[in-house]
Amino acid sequence: MHQYLTKRIGSMVLTLFAISMVTFFLMNAIPGGTAEMVVKHTFVGLEQQASSAQLQEISSRYDLKKPIIVQYCNWVSGALLHGDFGTSYAYQKPVTAVILLRLPATLMLALASMLIVLVVGIPLGIYSAIHENRLSDIIIRVASIFTMSVPGFWLALILIMIFSIGLGLFPTSGYGTPYHLVLPALALSAHTTAVTIRIMRTGMLETLGKPFITFAIAKGLPTKYIITRHAFRNALLPVVTVLGIYFGHMLAGTMVIEQIYAWPGIGSLLINSVLARDIPVVEGCVLVIVALVLLVNFAVDLLYLAIDPRIHYE
Amino acid sequence: MSLLEVSGLNVTFPTQEGNVRASSDVSFSLDEGEVLGLIGESGSGKSVIGLSILRLLPAYAEVSGRILFRGIDLAVIPEKDLARIRGREIALLPQNPVLSLNPLMQNGRQLAEVYEQTGDDRVVARKKTLDLLQAFSFHDPAGVYTLYPHQLSGGMRQRLTAGIALSYHPSLLIADEPTRGLDRDVREKTIDLFRKIEDEFGTAILLITHDLDLAERLCSRIVVMYAGEIVEIGPAGEVFEDPAHPYTQGLLRARPRNGLVPLPGMSPGLSALPPGCRFAGRCGRADVSCTTTHPTVSGCGPGRCARCRHLF
Numbered sequence: 001m002h003q004y005l006t007k008r009i010g011s012m013v014l015t016l017f018a019i020s021m022v023t024f025f026l027m028n029a030i031p032g033g034t035a036e037m038v039v040k041h042t043f044v045g046l047e048q049q050a051s052s053a054q055l056q057e058i059s060s061r062y063d064l065k066k067p068i069i070v071q072y073c074n075w076v077s078g079a080l081l082h083g084d085f086g087t088s089y090a091y092q093k094p095v096t097a098v099i100l101l102r103l104p105a106t107l108m109l110a111l112a113s114m115l116i117v118l119v120v121g122i123p124l125g126i127y128s129a130i131h132e133n134r135l136s137d138i139i140i141r142v143a144s145i146f147t148m149s150v151p152g153f154w155l156a157l158i159l160i161m162i163f164s165i166g167l168g169l170f171p172t173s174g175y176g177t178p179y180h181l182v183l184p185a186l187a188l189s190a191h192t193t194a195v196t197i198r199i200m201r202t203g204m205l206e207t208l209g210k211p212f213i214t215f216a217i218a219k220g221l222p223t224k225y226i227i228t229r230h231a232f233r234n235a236l237l238p239v240v241t242v243l244g245i246y247f248g249h250m251l252a253g254t255m256v257i258e259q260i261y262a263w264p265g266i267g268s269l270l271i272n273s274v275l276a277r278d279i280p281v282v283e284g285c286v287l288v289i290v291a292l293v294l295l296v297n298f299a300v301d302l303l304y305l306a307i308d309p310r311i312h313y314e
Numbered sequence: 315m316s317l318l319e320v321s322g323l324n325v326t327f328p329t330q331e332g333n334v335r336a337s338s339d340v341s342f343s344l345d346e347g348e349v350l351g352l353i354g355e356s357g358s359g360k361s362v363i364g365l366s367i368l369r370l371l372p373a374y375a376e377v378s379g380r381i382l383f384r385g386i387d388l389a390v391i392p393e394k395d396l397a398r399i400r401g402r403e404i405a406l407l408p409q410n411p412v413l414s415l416n417p418l419m420q421n422g423r424q425l426a427e428v429y430e431q432t433g434d435d436r437v438v439a440r441k442k443t444l445d446l447l448q449a450f451s452f453h454d455p456a457g458v459y460t461l462y463p464h465q466l467s468g469g470m471r472q473r474l475t476a477g478i479a480l481s482y483h484p485s486l487l488i489a490d491e492p493t494r495g496l497d498r499d500v501r502e503k504t505i506d507l508f509r510k511i512e513d514e515f516g517t518a519i520l521l522i523t524h525d526l527d528l529a530e531r532l533c534s535r536i537v538v539m540y541a542g543e544i545v546e547i548g549p550a551g552e553v554f555e556d557p558a559h560p561y562t563q564g565l566l567r568a569r570p571r572n573g574l575v576p577l578p579g580m581s582p583g584l585s586a587l588p589p590g591c592r593f594a595g596r597c598g599r600a601d602v603s604c605t606t607t608h609p610t611v612s613g614c615g616p617g618r619c620a621r622c623r624h625l626f
Binding site for chain 1: 365368401
């Protein structure tokens with residue numbers, strides 16, 4: 001186990017390194033001079049009048065004259081030694097500060113969505129399995145297929161139409177109060193909830209057909225006890241796998257939802273930074289997202305250990 | 315009154331290829347403390363009978379007939395009352411001890427939970443569990459308690475399932491193919507285990523098996539099944555010594571010690587049963603009337619009967 005942890009953490013660090021390299025060189029491969037982009041952000045409306053002396057000054061300030069390898073090494077050593085991921089061209093502030101400002105919003109949205117998935121998806125999946133082929137099961141199945149097939153951005157707009165414009169219950173967009181959280185969290189969680197219902201249902205049905213469930217019934221145990229204590233945990237592994245993947249997506253891929261609801265998270269920061277060619281911020285965002293996804297995967301693997309005593313990591 | 319009296323039991327599984335008649339008009343009885351062997355080849359409907367007694371078949375199975383246990387018809391009583399009989403009055407020793415234990419639950423918990431369901435608190439349940447594990451020759455009950463099923467050997471798992479089944483000293487144990495897939499060593503231990511159950515607990519056993527040696531060594535009476543119906547019933551010694559039904563005769567000739575003479579042909583599919591005798595296609599004695607008229611069970615000696623038109 002000790003060895004496994006060392007290996008696992010080592011491979012996570014290596015992955016981060018590889019990703020940082022790929023992003024850094026790819027971003028720098030985009031045509032167009034970086035100094036000109038910086039000027040565009042600094043002198044809004046006056047960028048045509050920027051002198052070559054000013055461009056020179058900017059280039060040396062951001063180390064843009066040095067070979068790309070040196071730039072990368074400087075950046076990595078700064079990040080490793082001082083936690084300094086460079087300075088944003090657009091915001092003129094340290095990247096770390098810019099990201100830390102946005103991270104809580106993304107985490108809050110992802111956690112709220114995950115809560116909806118757990119509280120709605122798992123019980124409905126179990127209910128659906130226990131009532132297999134009855135009317136309630138069929139309704140849940142049809143509803144979940146519908147929800148899975150609907151694109152997130154469309155659902156987000158429909159939710160705004162119904163609950164903000166129509167009923168006036170929640171704000172259309174923005175950030176700050178719990179009310180602002182409801183619609184984005186619903187839009188973001190819908191697909192995952194539907195997937196969870198289906199996987200939980202399938203897993204429960206499969207488990208309920210196993211001989212140890214028959215034996216549990218033969219032991220005279222009550223049905224409720226068998227479902228909660230014997231079947232549920234056995235049906236949980238595939239659900240945990242899928243939830244881990246989707247939680248990673250929620251932390252990383254919320255750009256569309258964040259854009260629609262003007263949610264000030266990492267996703268919208270990343271999109272705007274790419275458009276503005278704010279390379280240090282893009283780099284920082286990608287690294288943070290990758291780190292979060294790696295951590296979630298790691299947590300999922302540890303969760304397997306807690307659920308199934310037969311699983312051992314060497 | 316018999317402990318268990320099954321009469322006219324029919325089990326049908328509706329499938330897309332038609333109705334599969336897993337058991338047809340099965341009637342037999344079992345006395346207190348008796349060991350009754352239900353033998354027949356795979357697919358003859360033996361296990362289905364065992365499972366239908368405790369209503370453990372999947373919901374889509376169509377079951378009819380009477381299953382009287384001490385005069386109570388198990389086929390019609392409410393689920394809640396049946397749950398009180400399961401495990402306490404009638405216990406199941408499942409076919410596959412490996413698959414019948416919850417892989418994610420500690421061995422001891424799988425036993426203790428049975429006691430806890432009847433109101434014992436955790437401490438008492440644990441104590442009873444450890445005592446029972448000891449009684450089933452586990453040398454380190456406390457250690458086994460916290461292990462998981464995959465950490466036990468095949469024989470230990472069998473003893474554990476037997477322990478769970480006998481936790482309430484039931485008056486009837488339904489043992490479903492207890493030696494299936496076991497190696498020789500574990501099989502011998504299983505036989506010892508059954509002797510112990512019989513002697514120490516006085517439990518009546520319905521032994522469902524295709525293992526003729528096991529049945530001969532343990533049972534006092536034998537019920538022979540073929541294609542979902544009973545073809546012969548009689549005291550074990552007599553059935554093995556002088557089988558009445560041609561199928562039983564064929565079955566015994568196919569034993570290694572009797573020369574391993576295989577029965578020709580195949581048993582009929584349970585979804586397309588012939589109108590006459592179900593064994594007629596493989597029977598040397600069959601004539602035209604056998605293929606058209608379904609034979610009934612008729613007596614052929616004290617305590618013996620068979621389903622054949624050519625008994626005498």
